[in-house]
Structures are given as C-alpha cells and as structure tokens.
Amino acid sequence: MTQINKSKAVGCCEELSVLVQPELFKALSDPNRLVLLTTLSERMEPSTVSEAAECCSVDMSVVSRHLATMRNAGLLISEKRGREVYYSVPRQVLADQLRAMADALESCCSTEEESEDD
Amino acid sequence: MTQINKSKAVGCCEELSVLVQPELFKALSDPNRLVLLTTLSERMEPSTVSEAAECCSVDMSVVSRHLATMRNAGLLISEKRGREVYYSVPRQVLADQLRAMADALESCCSTEEESEDD
DNA sequence: TGTTTATTTGCGTCATTATGCAAACATCTT
DNA sequence: AAGATGTTTGCATAATGACGCAAATAAACA
Numbered sequence: 010m011t012q013i014n015k016s017k018a019v020g021c022c023e024e025l026s027v028l029v030q031p032e033l034f035k036a037l038s039d040p041n042r043l044v045l046l047t048t049l050s051e052r053m054e055p056s057t058v059s060e061a062a063e064c065c066s067v068d069m070s071v072v073s074r075h076l077a078t079m080r081n082a083g084l085l086i087s088e089k090r091g092r093e094v095y096y097s098v099p100r101q102v103l104a105d106q107l108r109a110m111a112d113a114l115e116s117c118c119s120t121e122e123e124s125e126d127d
Numbered sequence: 128m129t130q131i132n133k134s135k136a137v138g139c140c141e142e143l144s145v146l147v148q149p150e151l152f153k154a155l156s157d158p159n160r161l162v163l164l165t166t167l168s169e170r171m172e173p174s175t176v177s178e179a180a181e182c183c184s185v186d187m188s189v190v191s192r193h194l195a196t197m198r199n200a201g202l203l204i205s206e207k208r209g210r211e212v213y214y215s216v217p218r219q220v221l222a223d224q225l226r227a228m229a230d231a232l233e234s235c236c237s238t239e240e241e242s243e244d245d
Numbered sequence: 246t247g248t249t250t251a252t253t254t255g256c257g258t259c260a261t262t263a264t265g266c267a268a269a270c271a272t273c274t275t
Numbered sequence: 276a277a278g279a280t281g282t283t284t285g286c287a288t289a290a291t292g293a294c295g296c297a298a299a300t301a302a303a304c305a
Contacts, residue, residue, distance in 0.1 A: 022169045029165060034155035039293075043149055050235050051140045058252060068295050073253060075293090092251045092302040104229040111225035114218045117168050157263075176282060186265050191283060193263090210272040210281050 024113040028106070036082035041065045042075045046084060046098065055088065055095035142231040146224070154200035159183045160193045164202060164216065173206065173213035 037043060048064040049056055062072040076096050079085045084103065088095045155161060166182040167174055180190040194214050197203045202221065206213045 022165060025168060026165045029155070029161055031156055031158045031161055034152045034161075035292095037147070037152035038149055038156040040149045041293085043147055043152075047140060047144050047147060050143060050232065053236055059250095067293085069251090070253070070296080071294055073251095077253085089252095089301095094252065098232075100232045100235060104233045107225045107229040107232070111222040111229070114168065114216075114225070115222045117218060118171055153262095159263085177280095185263085187281090188266080188283070189264055191281095195283085207271095207282095212282065 022117040025117050028110045028113055033082050036079050036084055041067055045075055049096055050098045055097035057093045057095055140235040143235050146228050146231055151200050154197050154202055159185055163193055167214055168216045173215035175211045
C-alpha cells in the first residue's frame with residue numbers, strides 16, 4: 010500500500026499545473042477588477058458596462074477593458090443585447106473551478122498521509 | 128419567507144470581498160512564480176532557494192524575491208535552518224482557502240434559487 | 246438620414262514590476 | 276580568523292500594465 014489511491018503515481022500534480030494559469034490570476038490581480046467582480050457577483054442580474062462602472066471611480070473605457078480582460082480569463086460571461094453588453098459572473102462554474110484547484114492541491118503527491126488505513 | 132437562509136440578508140457577499148484580495152492573486156500572476164509554486168508543491172519535502180531555482184531560468188536573486196513575495200502572500204511558508212531557507216507549500220491551508228472562496232461565491236446572494244422551499 | 250446613447254479602441258503617459266548583476270549579509274567550515 | 280556557501284538587497288534597466296482622453300464603432304430613435 011505504498012500507492013496513494015486518490016492520485017496518479019507519476020506526475021500526480023499535473024492537474025494543478027493545468028488548472029493554475031497565470032492569465033486567470035493576472036485578471037484577478039487588479040483591485041479595480043476585483044471590485045468589479047464582487048460587485049457583479051452581488052447583483053442577481055447581469056449588468057451593463059455603464060452599471061458596472063458605477064462601482065469604481067475610473068473611466069468607463071477602463072472598466073470596459075477590465076471587464077473584457079476578465080471575460081477573456083473566463084471570470085465573466087457577456088451577452089450583447091442591442092447596444093448594451095451585459096456582464097455576469099458564472100459563479101457555479103468558478104466555484105467548481107476553485108474546488109478543482111483545492112482538490113488538485115490536496116491530492117498533489119498526497120498532502121495527507123492516508124489517515125484512513127482501515 | 129422572502130429571506131434566503133443560507134446567507135445573511137444584508138451584504139451577503141461580504142465574505143467574498145474579504146477572501147478575495149488583490150495581494151494574493153498578484154502573487155500568483157507571474158508565470159515564474161507559478162512554476163515555482165507548482166514545483167514546490169510537487170516535492171514532498173521543503174526546498175531551499177537554490178533547489179527551487181532549478182525549475183526556472185532566472186537568476187537566483189529573482190527566485191529569492193519571488194519566493195518571498197509568495198511567502199508574504201501566504202502562499203508559502205519558510206523555515207530557516209542554518210544558512211539555508213526551506214520553503215514549502217501549505218497545501219491543506221490553501222485548499223481550505225480555495226474552498227472557502229468557492230463557498231462564498233456560491234452562497235453570494237444565493238447562486239442557486241433555494242431548491243428547498245418547504 | 247441625422248442624432249443620441251452604449252461600448253470599444255488607439256494612443257500617449259505614468260506607475261508598477263520583473264530581471265540581472267554586484268555587493269552585502271549570514272552561517273558554516275577549516 | 277579566513278574562506279566558502281547560501282541567501283538577500285541595492286540599483287539600474289527593460290517590460291508590462293493601468294489610466295484618461297479622444298476618436299471610432301454599433302445600435303436605437305427621431
């Protein structure tokens with residue numbers, strides 16, 4: 010039983026490397042973007058760029074870029090309706106992604122030395 | 128019963144704002160730092176700065192700074208033994224933190240519209 | 246069609262950050 | 276003490292990123 014069953018033997022941390030990409034965290038590394046993200050997350054319905062721009066004191070063009078950055082990183086989804094673009098947070102998807110990271114981190118070369126040794 | 132029970136009525140996404148800090152993601156936003164982090168995560172035992180520096184082709188002084196940055200962000204723990212500094216990844220702590228984010232994101236203003244409506 | 250409204254893009258500027266080198270510092274060894 | 280080894284720090288430079296403004300694009304409306 011020298012093998013850990015909850016992760017592969019060779020390259021057990023591959024999943025982690027795949028999940029952990031700089032682009033994702035880069036998109037989360039700016040204070041204004043984080044405010045935008047949490048603000049959008051609080052709202053039950055998608056927000057337009059103009060609505061989102063109310064939360065921080067930067068130019069709307071900057072907000073537009075920030076939102077696009079987060080969309081490209083998979084942190085937001087956008088839908089164009091007429092001349093407005095509605096942004097929203099795919100919370101369930103992101104939550105699952107975070108948990109996948111947590112799992113990968115835990116099972117990475119067996120964090121816990123098998124407490125269940127029945 | 129217009130209230131959602133799995134989260135507070137006022138500011139139900141406060142937890143998210145607390146958990147989601149730019150410093151953490153800033154520390155994760157650099158490719159070399161991510162390589163360092165995943166490399167350290169793969170190793171069962173703490174690594175010295177010199178050992179960690181093998182994974183990427185930058186100067187050791189740069190690695191030293193990167194490791195310190197991640198330590199300050201809570202991504203690494205360090206222990207000095209003699210003239211060497213051993214870095215390791217607090218995987219369980221980080222995994223719990225990621226799951227806390229996932230939970231906060233999910234419960235933020237109730238992602239799922241109360242399936243249990245007795 | 247011309248005008249208003251919403252968003253994006255080009256561009257110059259300023260701030261931040263990553264990097265390498267050399268020097269400093271700390272610790273171990275002889 | 277003197278030298279060797281491991282790590283950090285000061286500093287200059289280059290790369291990256293955030294920002295605002297103005298112009299461009301897109302869509303609604305008169």
